Amino acid sequence: MGNRLDLSHHINSRSRAGLGIFFCPGVAVPLLLLLSILFLQVIPAHAFSAETQVAQVSSTVESGAVKAVEGVEVKDKASELIKSYKAGKSKRLKKGPPAPALEAKDYPVVEGVSPRVTVWLAAQMHLWFAAFVLAVPIFVLILEVIGMVTGDSRYDRTAYEFIRVSITAYSITAITGGLLLLSLVVFYPALMGYLSSVFGSTMLGYGLLFFIESITLYIYYYGWGIMNDGGGLKRLHLFVGLLLNMSGTALMFIANAWVTFMMSPAGVDKMGAFQGGVFAAINNHLWSPMNLHRFVANIAYGGSIVGAYAAYQYLSSKSQASRAHYDWMGYTASLIAIGALLPIPFAGYWLTAEIYSYSQQMGITLMGGVFGWLFIIQAVLIGALFLAANYYLWCGMGRAEGGNRYTGYIKYIAIVLVLSFLVWFTPHNIVLTASETSALGGQYHPWLKALGLMPAKNTAVNIMVIFTYISFLLYRRSGKASTVPWASTATAVEVGLFGAAILNIIFLGVYYGYYTDNVYKVVSSIPQVMTTLTVILLSLCIEWLIFRRAERAGGFTWGRMPDRSQYALVLIAVSFTWLMGLMGFVRSAIRQNWHVYSIMKDNSPEAYTPSIAYAARVVSFGTIVFMALIIFIFWLSSLGKGEENKV
Amino acid sequence: MHKLLKLFLLILGIYVLLKLPGLLFGLPVPSSLILLYLFFAAIVTILVMTTSDASANELFSPIIALLEEPARVRQRNTIFVILPLFAALITYLAVRPDSEGVVGFRSVHPAPPAVIEAYGQTYDLGTLENPLRSLESSEPERFRSYVKEGGDIYFQNCFFCHGAKLDGRGHYAHALTPRPLTFQGSDTISQLQESYVFWRVVKGGPGLPKQAGPWASSMPAWEGILNEEEVWKVILFIYDYTGNKPRQWSH
Numbered sequence: 001m002g003n004r005l006d007l008s009h010h011i012n013s014r015s016r017a018g019l020g021i022f023f024c025p026g027v028a029v030p031l032l033l034l035l036s037i038l039f040l041q042v043i044p045a046h047a048f049s050a051e052t053q054v055a056q057v058s059s060t061v062e063s064g065a066v067k068a069v070e071g072v073e074v075k076d077k078a079s080e081l082i083k084s085y086k087a088g089k090s091k092r093l094k095k096g097p098p099a100p101a102l103e104a105k106d107y108p109v110v111e112g113v114s115p116r117v118t119v120w121l122a123a124q125m126h127l128w129f130a131a132f133v134l135a136v137p138i139f140v141l142i143l144e145v146i147g148m149v150t151g152d153s154r155y156d157r158t159a160y161e162f163i164r165v166s167i168t169a170y171s172i173t174a175i176t177g178g179l180l181l182l183s184l185v186v187f188y189p190a191l192m193g194y195l196s197s198v199f200g201s202t203m204l205g206y207g208l209l210f211f212i213e214s215i216t217l218y219i220y221y222y223g224w225g226i227m228n229d230g231g232g233l234k235r236l237h238l239f240v241g242l243l244l245n246m247s248g249t250a251l252m253f254i255a256n257a258w259v260t261f262m263m264s265p266a267g268v269d270k271m272g273a274f275q276g277g278v279f280a281a282i283n284n285h286l287w288s289p290m291n292l293h294r295f296v297a298n299i300a301y302g303g304s305i306v307g308a309y310a311a312y313q314y315l316s317s318k319s320q321a322s323r324a325h326y327d328w329m330g331y332t333a334s335l336i337a338i339g340a341l342l343p344i345p346f347a348g349y350w351l352t353a354e355i356y357s358y359s360q361q362m363g364i365t366l367m368g369g370v371f372g373w374l375f376i377i378q379a380v381l382i383g384a385l386f387l388a389a390n391y392y393l394w395c396g397m398g399r400a401e402g403g404n405r406y407t408g409y410i411k412y413i414a415i416v417l418v419l420s421f422l423v424w425f426t427p428h429n430i431v432l433t434a435s436e437t438s439a440l441g442g443q444y445h446p447w448l449k450a451l452g453l454m455p456a457k458n459t460a461v462n463i464m465v466i467f468t469y470i471s472f473l474l475y476r477r478s479g480k481a482s483t484v485p486w487a488s489t490a491t492a493v494e495v496g497l498f499g500a501a502i503l504n505i506i507f508l509g510v511y512y513g514y515y516t517d518n519v520y521k522v523v524s525s526i527p528q529v530m531t532t533l534t535v536i537l538l539s540l541c542i543e544w545l546i547f548r549r550a551e552r553a554g555g556f557t558w559g560r561m562p563d564r565s566q567y568a569l570v571l572i573a574v575s576f577t578w579l580m581g582l583m584g585f586v587r588s589a590i591r592q593n594w595h596v597y598s599i600m601k602d603n604s605p606e607a608y609t610p611s612i613a614y615a616a617r618v619v620s621f622g623t624i625v626f627m628a629l630i631i632f633i634f635w636l637s638s639l640g641k642g643e644e645n646k647v
Numbered sequence: 648m649h650k651l652l653k654l655f656l657l658i659l660g661i662y663v664l665l666k667l668p669g670l671l672f673g674l675p676v677p678s679s680l681i682l683l684y685l686f687f688a689a690i691v692t693i694l695v696m697t698t699s700d701a702s703a704n705e706l707f708s709p710i711i712a713l714l715e716e717p718a719r720v721r722q723r724n725t726i727f728v729i730l731p732l733f734a735a736l737i738t739y740l741a742v743r744p745d746s747e748g749v750v751g752f753r754s755v756h757p758a759p760p761a762v763i764e765a766y767g768q769t770y771d772l773g774t775l776e777n778p779l780r781s782l783e784s785s786e787p788e789r790f791r792s793y794v795k796e797g798g799d800i801y802f803q804n805c806f807f808c809h810g811a812k813l814d815g816r817g818h819y820a821h822a823l824t825p826r827p828l829t830f831q832g833s834d835t836i837s838q839l840q841e842s843y844v845f846w847r848v849v850k851g852g853p854g855l856p857k858q859a860g861p862w863a864s865s866m867p868a869w870e871g872i873l874n875e876e877e878v879w880k881v882i883l884f885i886y887d888y889t890g891n892k893p894r895q896w897s898h
Contacts, residue, residue, distance in 0.1 A: 360773055360840060361772070364759065370757075383687070387694065394694075411695050414691050417691065430677045430679065432677050433678065436675055439674065452834070562697075562700050564697060
């Protein structure tokens with residue numbers, strides 16, 4: 001069963017593989033601190049919260065600096081401020097200034113540099129790396145726990161290799177974060193000033209958390225070998241991993257608060273003046289849906305990048321042993337990616353529904369207006385992700401001796417997937433030529449228009465999820481033979497369950513989607529999702545019962561995948577990256593000409609919404625740069641692996 | 648049957664199937680969609696056929712043989728001539744000048760502005776509601792009479808374009824691009840809030856944002872012709888007649 005390399009290889013090569021150390025805590029952290037200080041110097045005075053002003057005035061007064069020359073007024077105002085400041089240490093003055101109305105002179109000009117594109121690309125780069133770096137420790141920790149519980153050293157080894165890939169990326173995350181901050185401060189000082197009048201306190205917390213994250217990450221990574229004693233030290237190691245994850249997730253939640261505040265501001269009055277409760281601003285209308293969506297998507301994304309890493313190594317492996325290792329790693333990573341992918345459409349649906357309910361204008365801009373076309377690209381890319389995932393599983397049947405038993409089903413799964421996929425991306429608003437318009441007598445095709453609406457899409461995506469799961473199920477079964485006598489009955493029950501679930505999903509979609517009030521259209525998606533989740537959980541339970549004591553029908557021979565399948569892994573990573581970039585653009589662009597929606601106008605020359613083609617070019621450029629950097633990182637991490645391939 | 652042939656026939660079959668609605672019922676599936684559908688059907692078929700090395704080899708072997716076998720030089724050269732010619736033909740058909748207009752990415756339901764100015768006041772489209780809507784439950788009688796008045800307004804002003812059945816097929820409709828929209832079906836005005844419809848009626852084509860091509864739309868701006876109450880009444884009518892309910896979120 002596979003090859004067993006021992007961990008000492010990794011540890012020996014640690015000094016070479018972990019080149020990240022030269023980038024990271026030594027450079028990135030001080031860099032960030034330096035930037036934060038710079039940032040505080042640059043923001044305009046009105047941005048300082050009242051608290052700071054009180055503190056300044058009070059120190060001036062107390063040192064007797066206020067002289068009669070300055071008049072009684074000043075002194076009165078000052079002592080008033082002091083009084084209210086001292087009135088209750090906990091009940092301090094916190095109200096912020098209103099959002100400034102900006103003019104052209106508030107936007108610094110740097111000859112030949114487009115502020116929007118600079119900030120855009122810096123933010124996007126930072127986000128890609130951050131998503132990867134935040135996600136990897138989550139499943140690394142889970143793998144480590146699994147490895148400890150099952151005693152299967154492959155998990156531990158793979159977990160270690162995952163984190164090693166992410167360590168170089170970590171330094172780049174910090175660097176791109178610094179670049180983003182720098183470009184924001186340079187180009188949008190007034191906006192940053194305003195945001196810090198609301199979020200000042202969270203920014204400090206952010207810095208602190210970042211520090212904790214860096215320290216725990218380095219202990220976690222460099223302590224892996226030393227602390228791997230299988231006892232108390234290992235537990236401590238797991239605890240450090242937990243801390244690492246907690247600080248990382250908290251970091252993301254804070255950043256999400258800033259971003260969602262810009263879309264659905266809360267905790268401020270109509271003029272944008274901060275009302276003092278920072279949690280109200282954090283917990284704005286879109287914060288929770290965004291947190292969920294990003295959290296789940298990050299895991300899928302992290303899995304996909306690690307999968308691409310495994311594919312890279314698989315394709316460049318020279319020995320059968322290392323092919324086996326990377327095959328297994330790619331499989332594990334793709335399972336993580338696909339497993340996390342399944343709930344994302346639902347999280348995205350929640351986020352969209354909340355955007356609609358927050359503002360009709362934003363909602364329609366998002367789905368109905370020009371950006372509607374990007375959603376078609378999104379649908380196509382998501383479909384491509386599902387297809388690639390299924391393809392990988394189908395190819396995986398070749399690993400099993402008994403695989404041929406199930407390959408006959410592949411084409412039926414494929415037919416269902418294609419049909420659902422076609423429904424999934426059929427737009428409501430179709431591109432028509434003039435003669436088609438007149439033949440149809442309108443903008444819509446009388447038969448196809450129904451496919452363009454959400455109920456049809458929800459139905460299609462649920463069916464796609466179920467059939468992707470069935471691919472997985474058949475793949476799993478191909479390596480096993482059950483010993484229990486009632487296995488075929490149980491299988492029949494499973495088939496019945498799937499059938500009932502699919503009928504139910506279709507019924508819900510068609511009936512509530514097209515024959516009832518609009519209110520139910522939205523609501524019907526929830527029982528659909530519940531049906532999907534229930535049937536998958538039930539099937540997992542039944543599978544577990546059937547195969548609990550199963551004998552392996554030859555089991556899986558790792559490393560026996562066609563090279564093509566590895567490109568499916570790469571495709572998954574690239575599609576994810578591009579998708580995140582495109583939809584991230586949409587998410588941000590639906591604010592239209594607002595820095596902070598409905599409160600602070602963007603009055604810079606670049607406040608207009610760029611054309612989709614332009615946006616797609618910027619995002620595609622970013623994707624290429626990111627992928628190039630990622631391949632560079634893969635290459636760096638493989639430097640220390642020379643001797644391993646010779647095993 | 649050989650795999651490659653199967654693939655070819657399958658794609659051809661799907662193509663014919665997608666063309667049928669246009670040929671038989673005069674309801675063509677838009678060519679932009681046919682292209683997408685075919686593309687993905689082909690991709691998935693190829694994926695299914697290449698899940699194992701054995702079947703992938705079978706699929707590609709004729710192509711490889713054609714390219715590599717020295718004996719098949721004739722065939723090879725013929726195909727190398729035909730293929731580019733075929734590509735040229737397709738390109739020519741796509742770019743040759745004809746009377747079709749340019750296909751644009753027009754959005755039928757563009758995002759509304761946050762506020763509009765009309766009848767000497769400012770309406771906030773985020774909160775605006777049809778003031779007559781509440782009568783539906785409180786004073787059904789009066790509500791019915793408003794709907795009826797709305798119907799009169801409709802047939803005096805709108806039906807030339809939007810049709811006697813509100814299906815977007817009025818007398819003038821066939822001459823207009825874009826077409827007047829239908830109000831029938833559960834996927835039209837029931838997807839919109841009444842404030843949105845109010846904006847569309849009051850500001851018409853000229854009030855559309857740039858992305859929706861205000862220059863193309865022939866929908867008149869009714870603010871100079873109908874007063875505010877009449878607009879609300881005709882809106883009541885178009886929902887009532889088609890059995891649609893306006894989109895609502897909060898309740």
